[in-house]
Amino acid sequence: QVQLVESGGGLVQTGGSLRLACAASGVTLANYSIAWFRQAPGKEREGVSCISKSDDFTYYEDSVKGRFTMSRDNAKNTAYLQMNSLKPEDTAVYYCASTRIFTPQAMCRIKDWWDDWGQGTQVTVSS
Numbered sequence: 353q354v355q356l357v358e359s360g361g362g363l364v365q366t367g368g369s370l371r372l373a374c375a376a377s378g379v380t381l382a383n384y385s386i387a388w389f390r391q392a393p394g395k396e397r398e399g400v401s402c403i404s405k406s407d408d409f410t411y412y413e414d415s416v417k418g419r420f421t422m423s424r425d426n427a428k429n430t431a432y433l434q435m436n437s438l439k440p441e442d443t444a445v446y447y448c449a450s451t452r453i454f455t456p457q458a459m460c461r462i463k464d465w466w467d468d469w470g471q472g473t474q475v476t477v478s479s
Contacts, residue, residue: 357471387460395444420435439477
């Protein structure tokens with residue numbers, strides 16, 4: 353069974369940076385596609401970024417392109433989301449998710465596609 357634990361959230365000022373981590377246990381993360389989603393109060397959970405299990409693509413939602421970078425360290429069984437130039441609209445609970453199924457880029461934003469989820473980490477960007 354996949355267990356995902358997010359960390360690295362916090363309070364940061366506009367323009368600041370945070371690095372989120374998603375640590376996996378019980379599985380070899382290299383065999384999984386990984387995604388980051390976020391959910392702001394009163395809004396739907398939205399896909400932010402995803403990396404295929406073969407590492408042949410990394411997807412970014414338009415509003416984070418050029419500011420967020422997703423990566424994975426298979427030796428540490430951990431995925432990361434480096435977030436730079438943060439804006440107040442980035443405030444949300446950030447979740448990582450995984451699936452062992454081959455994931456086309458079109459599925460990165462579809463939350464029902466993903467099988468396993470972490471508990472989330474809060475990111476708050478003050479103006």
